[in-house]
Amino acid sequence: MALLRITSPHTQRAGRKTSWVMLMVIAATIPGLVVQTALFGWGTLINILIAVAAALVSEAIILKMRQRSIGFFLKDYSAVLTAVLLGLALPPSVPWWLTVTAVSFAIIFAKQVYGGLGNNPFNPAMVGYAIVLVSFPVPMTQWLGSADVVATQDTLSFVHSIAAIFSSAPVIDGYTMATPLDAFKHKEGLMSSEAFASVEALSSGNLSSWFYVNMAYLAGGLALLYFRIITWHTPVALLGALAVMASLFYMIDASNAATPYFHLTTGAAMFGAFFIATDPVSSCTSNKGKLFYGCGIGVLIFIIRTWGGYPDAVAFAVLLMNFAAPFIDYYSQPRAYGHKKAKKGLKIGDSQ
Amino acid sequence: MSENNLADSATETTKPATDYAEIVYNGIWKNNPALVQLLGLCPLLAVTSTVVNAIGLGLATLVVLVGSNIAVSLIRHYVADAVRLPAFVMIIASFTTCIELLMQAYTYELYQILGIFIPLIVTNCAILGRADAFASRNPVLPSALDGFMMGLGFMFILVLLGGMRELIGQGTLFSDMSLLFGDVAANWKWTVFSDYNDVLFAILPPGAFIGLGILIALKNYWDIKEKARIEAQKEKTAPGSKRVRVTGNVA
Numbered sequence: 074m075a076l077l078r079i080t081s082p083h084t085q086r087a088g089r090k091t092s093w094v095m096l097m098v099i100a101a102t103i104p105g106l107v108v109q110t111a112l113f114g115w116g117t118l119i120n121i122l123i124a125v126a127a128a129l130v131s132e133a134i135i136l137k138m139r140q141r142s143i144g145f146f147l148k149d150y151s152a153v154l155t156a157v158l159l160g161l162a163l164p165p166s167v168p169w170w171l172t173v174t175a176v177s178f179a180i181i182f183a184k185q186v187y188g189g190l191g192n193n194p195f196n197p198a199m200v201g202y203a204i205v206l207v208s209f210p211v212p213m214t215q216w217l218g219s220a221d222v223v224a225t226q227d228t229l230s231f232v233h234s235i236a237a238i239f240s241s242a243p244v245i246d247g248y249t250m251a252t253p254l255d256a257f258k259h260k261e262g263l264m265s266s267e268a269f270a271s272v273e274a275l276s277s278g279n280l281s282s283w284f285y286v287n288m289a290y291l292a293g294g295l296a297l298l299y300f301r302i303i304t305w306h307t308p309v310a311l312l313g314a315l316a317v318m319a320s321l322f323y324m325i326d327a328s329n330a331a332t333p334y335f336h337l338t339t340g341a342a343m344f345g346a347f348f349i350a351t352d353p354v355s356s357c358t359s360n361k362g363k364l365f366y367g368c369g370i371g372v373l374i375f376i377i378r379t380w381g382g383y384p385d386a387v388a389f390a391v392l393l394m395n396f397a398a399p400f401i402d403y404y405s406q407p408r409a410y411g412h413k414k415a416k417k418g419l420k421i422g423d424s425q
Numbered sequence: 426m427s428e429n430n431l432a433d434s435a436t437e438t439t440k441p442a443t444d445y446a447e448i449v450y451n452g453i454w455k456n457n458p459a460l461v462q463l464l465g466l467c468p469l470l471a472v473t474s475t476v477v478n479a480i481g482l483g484l485a486t487l488v489v490l491v492g493s494n495i496a497v498s499l500i501r502h503y504v505a506d507a508v509r510l511p512a513f514v515m516i517i518a519s520f521t522t523c524i525e526l527l528m529q530a531y532t533y534e535l536y537q538i539l540g541i542f543i544p545l546i547v548t549n550c551a552i553l554g555r556a557d558a559f560a561s562r563n564p565v566l567p568s569a570l571d572g573f574m575m576g577l578g579f580m581f582i583l584v585l586l587g588g589m590r591e592l593i594g595q596g597t598l599f600s601d602m603s604l605l606f607g608d609v610a611a612n613w614k615w616t617v618f619s620d621y622n623d624v625l626f627a628i629l630p631p632g633a634f635i636g637l638g639i640l641i642a643l644k645n646y647w648d649i650k651e652k653a654r655i656e657a658q659k660e661k662t663a664p665g666s667k668r669v670r671v672t673g674n675v676a
Contacts, residue, residue: 182635207625207626207629207631208623208624208625208626208627209622209624209625210625
């Protein structure tokens, strides 16, 4: 299978450097970061700071070993963006060494081993996330309860957050709880309506904080669309496929399935759709390919959320579709101007 | 057959004497089954989650490899080319069965842990590869040495990978060595990091893939450095070449 060579879309406009694009994406995460910090305490911000430091150090070490220009590659901010995305995705209460492990693995094994920015077949942030999710399932599935839900009626203060992240003792149980997705997955024979009425993590207060987080990422994503840093194809296809799957199974069995609204406004749905799946390096390149790619991620997110072993599915869904991206690219080759319909692979008899 | 024998002995006598140092070097380093030939990866990746598993499987493979090499070398003149592979596989299978029964008798728990991977030694390409590529063409002694060194090289990598994965995965080394060495080894467990969070990733198969990748990369790096060093030495021994003037007038 021949790999396509298409000019990466993000560098076509005059004056747009890689560093500008990366900084714009980082800027677009700010609404989500603000909402997460307001609702879940300072942990996310501290995670991001640790992650950025670890990313820059590991990137610099590997660039030095590869005898590349350190300053030039650090100034494209791609490592910083990976670190920021990972810091946002990790639960706010994870210990510092977990963040460092995730980020250094993402930079070294998912990015630099393949040859640095532009050569990585997988989304580095999601590789780092998947590694720590597989390795340390306990801290990775505890999320802080939002301010109006946890028993103490108070999110972790700044000092408490620092203490939680840097001490080896586990975070006080009163602060942590499962995410809504996790709680819904483990409702253990309860009907959906009963679960929403009785389980603390599925109370309307906690659900509304996740709604705000997702809306903040939606706002950031729309800004990216407005500045034409991403195209609409991947996010729309992803969210559409997720909504269609969720509606389908909600219509079949409303008593046990969650509503499409629940699927779209909890977990990392919006974050994944606008910030993770749209990575120009590891996703598809043609517009048609992006539609297939987004659809695949949306369907996989629903499948893994509903029948898989882990609470949220964005990381695994994105990684699986990253595998498929070159294949999709091959079969969604755009028609060159002035030519007939593009060839779609080999037909029987083509080889003669 | 006698003609064959004659021809064979003739070629053997004309061949230079077997270089035993070369066999050792090939087995341990240059042609290492795990790092260079990349044979037998299935057990290598599957059972190296701890040092004791690695030693157990490494020893079993080593014994089978030496035994099969000796046996194949002994019968090399009497097996027709067309049926040599089935014959080799039968020999390897017999030795594997012996090892399996021995492990069942003496290290039962380890036998249970290693499970299907002991019978699967039969399918280890490193063993069949050595039988076909070396033992069927060489006398008994070099074949035995080759089997031993290849087995040692394989076991060395198994143990190294097992150590890496056990250290990263559980923060210990040499745990449960009593499974293999009896009660003497009950206290061999070395807790390198106390209060350690298990890294499941290293214990699961993906950790083995990445660990082996790192080992192969390190070996290639070492070889490149070594080659560069030898090249540099060669250049030093040849000081500035002399020029001969072929144009113009000689003053």
